Amino acid sequence: MNKIMISPGRYVQGAGALNDIGKHVANLGTKALVLGGKRGIDAIKSLLEASFKEHQVDYVVELFGGECSRPEIDRIVAISKQNNIDIIIGVGGGKALDTAKASAHFAKIPVAIVPTIAATDAPCSALSVIYTPEGVFDSYLVLPKNPDLVLVDTAIIAQAPARLFVSGMGDALATWFEADACAKAFAGNLPGGLSTSAALCLAKLCYDILIEYGLRAKLALEQGVATEAVEKVVEANTLLSGLGFESSGLAAAHAVHNGFTVLEETHHAYHGEKVSFGTLVQLVLENRTTAEMEEVLSFCKSVGLPITLKEIGIANVTPAKIRQVAEATCAPDETVHNQPFTVSADTVYAAIIAADAIGSTYLKQD
Incomplete structure (x- = not known):
């Protein structure tokens, strides 16, 4: 290919x-x-x-x-x-x-x-x-x-609500992890090829900019001003994330987002907010290191991205609801199958429940 x-x-x-x-x-x-x-x-x-x-x-x-x-x-x-x-x-x-x-x-x-x-x-x-x-x-x-x-x-x-800007960071947050998963699996990207080294580098740069400048950019946006931190994060949200996901591929995080759309109670949550939680689910699926998990959790908490099911609108969590999301996430043509290992509705169900528990515990920490 x-x-x-x-x-x-x-x-x-x-x-x-x-x-x-x-x-x-x-x-x-x-x-x-x-x-x-x-x-x-x-x-x-x-x-x-x-x-x-x-x-x-x-x-x-x-x-x-x-x-x-x-x-x-x-x-x-x-x-x-x-x-x-x-x-x-x-x-x-x-x-x-x-x-x-x-x-x-x-x-x-x-x-x-x-x-x-x-x-x-x-x-x-x-x-x-x-x-x-x-x-x-x-x-x-x-x-x-x-x-x-x-x-x-x-x-x-800079004049738009800060929540929308933060949602963009949630969407961009998934870019590197999904690109990395696709590269490891030799999964095809959107134009039907494999990722270039340039696309992978752009996906990683997207993540690095968010971690370094995300909070500063959000604080500036809340005051209605466009600082250099805002410029960098706008480029990450728009250009780097776009190039990174498209030329490297999508994986579990966006598939989980799509799964959540079957629950009407999540419809008020923005795309990037659901992708943010989907990223956490992907990290659980991949059994990423504690350091990687904590970096993502810390970033999300600092800028106000959701890391629990309650924060995306699922106040009453039931096995039936999460099973429905997991089944939709694993539809035959979904991008969750770009992960470098076999994924099933059972493993996604477990990862969603675990991610919610991890996020809830993290929010309780001082």
């Missing part, structure tokens, strides 16, 4: 980066459909209008329906065709961005991504996570290419 690494066509990051969006988009199209939630659109509307006017890019705005589902994707494709759109611009968080990527793929036009939060590694990837209209995980849609443009304005990111 060949080694394959993929990446976005262009990545732009910095405070005030949106001032240049018209210049970058004009290289890709002249009539844009801007897709996003009301909060995301409102955060960038004035900057978008001024830059597009300067660079003669026409655009229409369409509000995101709330779930990256097949009906929503079909709706956006139809609107794009009706309005002769030649580029889709996704604005906001992970589900809106995934919808923009999928819609552009089916409409056969370029896509630009403008995250207004650093809550997931969705912006850079050639992947859309498809849910049912009710919010239950459905499938992964692997796209033939990454976004043509990813533009991250850290001044906008």
Whole structure:
């Protein structure tokens, strides 16, 4: 199997980066459909209008329906065709961005991504996570290419709720451990190859930045400012995590996240918050060292990432619920099977229960 690494066509990051969006988009199209939630659109509307006017890019705005589902994707494709759109611009968080990527793929036009939060590694990837209209995980849609443009304005990111930023760190936290598992198992990555050394290094760099700068970045975000620590963690959450997971592979942590989506009581928890707990479950499955476990637990506790089932919404833990999650985690096409050993619903069930006990004990420590 060949080694394959993929990446976005262009990545732009910095405070005030949106001032240049018209210049970058004009290289890709002249009539844009801007897709996003009301909060995301409102955060960038004035900057978008001024830059597009300067660079003669026409655009229409369409509000995101709330779930990256097949009906929503079909709706956006139809609107794009009706309005002769030649580029889709996704604005906001992970589900809106995934919808923009999928819609552009089916409409056969370029896509630009403008995250207004650093809550997931969705912006850079050639992947859309498809849910049912009710919010239950459905499938992964692997796209033939990454976004043509990813533009991250850290001044906008700094104004978003800190919880979203922390959720992004939870998503990024899994990157190195999943990449390492896939490399050990010689498991295929998303483009259908093996990981390159560069992709593994980026995944490890992602983890190292989180541990070193994560708490400082969170504290700055809580004050609404973008420091150099924020810049580093935004890059980790968005670029490094995106490149790391996509070109190295996913394993248990994200599969556990997908398993949790079958429980409605977890739906209020953000993607990265559930992935954070999934990372702890993966560490238990792999029987990682005490030092590794404590480093992850300490980091999560310091920034406010969940390390117990209660923290992701499961207040009443029953064997039936956790068995349901474990069975969904081990579905035949799930990424948990990229672990370098055989995984079953029984071992996942045990790891979830043990991870919850470990996290609960850690939270009780002074």
